[in-house]
Amino acid sequence: MARERKFTLEELYQATKDTLVHVGYNGFTFSIIAEKLELSRGTIYKYFVNKDELITEYMLYDMNRFLEDLKLIHQYKSFDEQFDYLLGIIFRDRTIQQLIRIASQIPESKENQVKVNLEKLRRLHLDMYAQLEDFIQLGKVEGKIRENLHSGLILGFIFQSIVIPNHFQVPESDWFSSIKDIIRFGIYRQS
Amino acid sequence: MARERKFTLEELYQATKDTLVHVGYNGFTFSIIAEKLELSRGTIYKYFVNKDELITEYMLYDMNRFLEDLKLIHQYKSFDEQFDYLLGIIFRDRTIQQLIRIASQIPESKENQVKVNLEKLRRLHLDMYAQLEDFIQLGKVEGKIRENLHSGLILGFIFQSIVIPNHFQVPESDWFSSIKDIIRFGIYRQS
DNA sequence: TATCAAAGTGACAACTTTGTCACTATATGA
DNA sequence: TCATATAGTGACAAAGTTGTCACTTTGATA
Incomplete structure (x- = not known):
């Protein structure tokens, strides 16, 4: 009809x-x-009544999708497996943290739906952080990662590394495995 | 007068x-x-005739200032010393790569001065890259850093690490030394 | 094939941003 | 103290953006 x-x-x-x-x-x-x-x-x-509503609706959609993927991390029991899985989904979805930064630029709206969406986004962000915090704790308990590193810093490292621009067109899979390697062991040769 | x-x-x-x-x-x-x-x-x-001219003039000024600092890296002879020096100036000037990204958003202008400035900026960017490439080569020659890592990735890693947002208000000097530590040795505990 | 609900359009008014310019203000020194 | 060069202002027109709405299009179905 x-x-x-x-x-x-x-x-x-x-x-x-x-x-x-x-x-x-x-x-x-x-x-x-x-x-x-x-x-x-x-x-x-x-x-959509205006751009803020479109943008926040889209962000909710994408953030929910990412969180669903993120929660599947519990299928893996060891830190090493979780690390591989996490890096994979972040690499596939490279825009996630860029979107989080953009979300913080949306001005306080008087449009009610926009307010509600921003509130939901904040909650999803916290939920995401809680999942990631579990992952870091596992790494520390397993003795895989150093305890003296602040978990916010470790997570920041992971998210930022993923978006390093590949100006030199290194093949995607080589690039990806080098990134994982640097995050794990740094740039220095092991003595 | x-x-x-x-x-x-x-x-x-x-x-x-x-x-x-x-x-x-x-x-x-x-x-x-x-x-x-x-x-x-x-x-x-x-x-300034318009915003593009102001922005590009400012960027030239700031980029030149950064390059002057960068070139002083040659005062240091060992890779370790150069590494410390470089991280220090990038940390002080955290906005540099953000500005480089913003520069790429400025549309082709018909304003002549803007064209000239964008061309100069591109040259400064290449010059900067050449300096940094020397630094990486030194690290490889000295056997400090692994040869199998693409230098574009190492540099990207350094620049991105510096701008990880310190949401948890970790004291600046602790934050900075942890960043250097992770860049060197990664997040994994050395076995 | 006529109806009508949902989808799409483009013209309009209100508002914001951009660039210009005739004018006003002020520090210096003749 | 007055001439003048440079600094700063605010009102204006042109251009771009935002949101609305009466109207047109289309496809399913009665």
């Missing part, structure tokens, strides 16, 4: 993600999205 | 840097700068 839609929610979210990563929160406009999806700008307003 | 200026170039550049880091290229406006310096917007146009 209705006309066919010209785009799917997934396409819209993909365009939102690409645009956010490319031009940042302040460069994000509905015009850019409309052009990418070959729509008129007005159409997007049928689904 | 003239009226006193309400601001110095250093103050203007400082405001430019803070604003760029805070809101990104697309969020940058003369209004924000004018407000910070308690000026009218029109005043800034007396000195």
